[in-house]
Amino acid sequence: MKKILCAILAIVMVLAFTACGSKDTSSKSEKAAKVLTIDEVEKTVAAKMEKVEKDDFKIGLICLHDENSTYDNNFIQALKEVQKELGLKDEQVLIKTNINEDDACYNAAAELVDKGCNIVCADSFGHESYMIQAAKEFPDVQFCHATGTRAQTELVSNYHNAFASIYEGRYLAGVAAGMKLNEMIDAGKITADKAVIGYVGAFDYAEVVSGMTSFYLGAKAICPSATMKVVYTSSWFDIAKEKESALKLINSGCVLISQHADSEGAPKACEEKGVPNVAYNISTISMGPTTALISSKIDWSVYFKMIIDTALKGGTIPTDYCGTMKEGAVKLTELNEKAAAKGTQEKIDEIKAKLESGEVKVFDTKTFTVDGKELTTYTADIVDAGDFVPDSEAVVDGQFAESSKRSAPYFAIKYIDGIEDL
């Protein structure tokens, strides 16, 4: 017992010691001496890629999960599609699945380099540190990381980030949801004040918050009385938890569900309960033939095609690429006519045209309030120096300028009025 007591005392001491240890955030972040804007980075840092012969070209993709995750499946299908289109062989397109966000990611990247890949991509936010590590070690290979934030501050010339203005797609998906809510109100199934949307989110991270807010704004533009309740699962892929969360929302009175989590959990729960669902990444009509309305997605084939093209012709891959709806990088999947309200497609087309012309802005500050007030200024954490300190003004010309200063979303206002935690 004495020994144990000693041990416990010792650990308490050590813990106390570490807790007292100076927590100097300024030195921890080791801010880059001068933060460059994305444009400056593009001009000075991004390295030119030498032309690669098509037969010698290889690309690798590192996925956190496999095809069972809607998120990873969206990447895998996009890359396979590009492979088919360009006539590349299977040995030239290497896909590594179930790669954790740790040393395994570095190893996977290094193995892909060993196999002769000219470009290595990774699809999960947590892969970033390890992709940067690999990029530094293999300067002749291009490393492209989706959803990351550090290309701007790391300044590694062969390391690139990519994302897309998915908030546009979310907004349109919200329009489909709003149409459905209106249909329910018109049919007398619910009263206007009961138009409550349920949202299953993975984490309360900017990417998720931005997605849910743009979705809600789209729905609200059509059905002004709509409100939204949110539940987080604390995991990007957890079938049981996502299903359970969707059921919890349905049981608490939500009449339509959407989600930003990567499994079939929520769509299937909705099909069971007969509640309409709006999804993300892939069409979920097969999971919910009578309830799946539509999905918004990033079409990664646009990006894949662009970087492969760059490799085959020689050129520079953008340090921080943000795909848009106009160029087809943000899309809606097929509308499920069986489940959607009448006239949804027409409405979507109408709003889509307005978005593209600039007549409608997703984060127009006149369309929402925060704590009852219009949003006139907001400092967002855009420059990722590892300090989590907001650094840049994001409200520009009457709108929250999402994804304009960095591709990865930074709308992190929890919440605008109308959205609340369940």
Added chain:
Amino acid sequence: MKTVEKHIKEPLFHITRRTDMAPLKAWGIRFLAIVAALIVSSLIIVTITKYNPIEVYVKMIEGSFGSERKFFILLQNTAMLLCISLAVTPAFKMKFWNLGAEGQVLVGGLASAACMFYAGDSLPSGVLIVIMLITSVLSGIIWGVLPAVFKAIWRTNESLFTLMMNYVAIQLVAFFIMLWVPNGSSVMGVINQRTGAGWLPEIFGQKYAVNLIIVAAITVAMFIYLHFSKQGYEISVVGESENTARYVGINVKKVIIRTMVISGAICGLAGFLLVSGTNHTVSKELAGGMGFTAIMVSWLAKFEPVMMIFTSMFIVFLQRGAGEIAMALRLNESVSDILTGVIIFFIIGSEFFINYKINKRSKAKEAK
């Protein structure tokens, strides 16, 4: 008497334990089991994937031995699994069902990460590493010894207790990541990526070398401890029968607590190696199920540390092969999971035939 005898019906088969099988024959049976498993797996491969099974097996081997890098990854992953297997072994040998290795590894890793996070800038890396090692081991001990104390004093069920401690550890990790990374992504990222403070150094140009050396040392130490020390003997006696142990004057409570201190300490050390020597980060997936796989490794090797080198390497070989098949042949990893399942099923099955004899009802007795 005669009528009674008539009613005692001997079953068609009955199973008896056997201890007489020659080691060579036992190994022959194991070998046959693997061959049988490969044949069955081949049939499965042909039926569902239409691939040539030989091609699949070649890819599987390439997954571990295809390049120097792959070989070192095999060694590294084996070392980590082996380390955790060695940790659970004394407890299992004592029939203390420690299902909490996962949590013990996690808190060990969390302690290391905490030191790196808070003291990374203020302490020289050498000092920091020593502190990380100590805090990790102590954290592992706390996580291991709590259920042991409750078991020793109040006879609580250690399986449930250790299992529940895993969830506490997972939530603790989630909590601290949220505290340290306020952006809500719950991704810690590499800690001290620019300074490398608290990272185990590369030696011989191999970043895993320190891990491998430490685990090799633990393997030898555990072998000596279990076979040639008084404490190791006490563990065996308590495992065979607590009453016998008490009768010969062994303090059972003390042995239980002492053994779990060792078990927890090695788990904590594994957590340290995973954070400081491998990932340089902490996440809920740090132990990645190894705390449970380790139990299988330990049992398959019959608690023999040297045998565990092979069983753990075999499991890692299958895992690495699975990944390679998935990439090279574009098969979902589930296919390779099926193959792994078949192979392990056959191996465990062969142990049954080695340890037990199936007796058929003899004709002579029936005639009586």
